[in-house]
Amino acid sequence: xQDFSEAFTLAFSLILGADADLVEIIGLxxxxxxxxxxxxxxxxxxxxxxxxxxxFRGRQVIAVLLNALMGLPPVVVGLLVYMTISRAGPFGxxxxxxxxxxxxxxxxxxxxxxxxxxxxxxxEDLHREYDEQFRSLCLPTRRVIAALxxxxxxxxxxxxxxxxxRAIAEVGAVIIVGGNIDHLTRVMTTAIAxxxxxxxxxxxxxxxxxxxxxxxxVNAAVYGLRASAARLAYA
Numbered sequence: 001x002q003d004f005s006e007a008f009t010l011a012f013s014l015i016l017g018a019d020a021d022l023v024e025i026i027g028l029x030x031x032x033x034x035x036x037x038x039x040x041x042x043x044x045x046x047x048x049x050x051x052x053x054x055x056f057r058g059r060q061v062i063a064v065l066l067n068a069l070m071g072l073p074p075v076v077v078g079l080l081v082y083m084t085i086s087r088a089g090p091f092g093x094x095x096x097x098x099x100x101x102x103x104x105x106x107x108x109x110x111x112x113x114x115x116x117x118x119x120x121x122x123x124e125d126l127h128r129e130y131d132e133q134f135r136s137l138c139l140p141t142r143r144v145i146a147a148l149x150x151x152x153x154x155x156x157x158x159x160x161x162x163x164x165x166r167a168i169a170e171v172g173a174v175i176i177v178g179g180n181i182d183h184l185t186r187v188m189t190t191a192i193a194x195x196x197x198x199x200x201x202x203x204x205x206x207x208x209x210x211x212x213x214x215x216x217x218v219n220a221a222v223y224g225l226r227a228s229a230a231r232l233a234y235a
Contacts (some may be wrong), residue, residue: 078176
């Protein structure tokens, strides 16, 4: 077990020296999480927009379901994805298990309900405000959705950043479907768990510091986007 002061010293030296293993783990974490957020946005934003604008039977049920799915247990998602893409599963022939692609799939399943639910609430409030104007112009649904998404673009970016924060901090699902394999599927959260269990705190602390910096950066970006949206609203 490393001494705490020694571990902190080694952690900062790893960061300042751009340690190869550290950079590789951070790079993979960012690639996986960013890919998952992009896919989630491509699925969740249109889904949230359609539920916000269209009126159909069962709409409230779907909205409630989306809100409930925001709290999906990561380990359950990991288990379901594992069963689906393992050799005995229906998509086992794709050989996706223990690959970055499997991790992206798991994170996409976790993040999509968050983006869909938050964007639905946001766009529904905006649609309620502009509904009479849209009706007077007789705009088709696709034009209404496009207008709402454009008007709420800064707020929707904050939704995407919230999804990224959820993805980058995920450990349960990615360790099940990724396997935490060195130089292949080891991301920041799984590496922190492994190194801590081994008593090797320097790399774990270095990754933890980077993860905290990313979390602070995401929150700062969200605050900045909200401030920009507020200034535009009052301009």
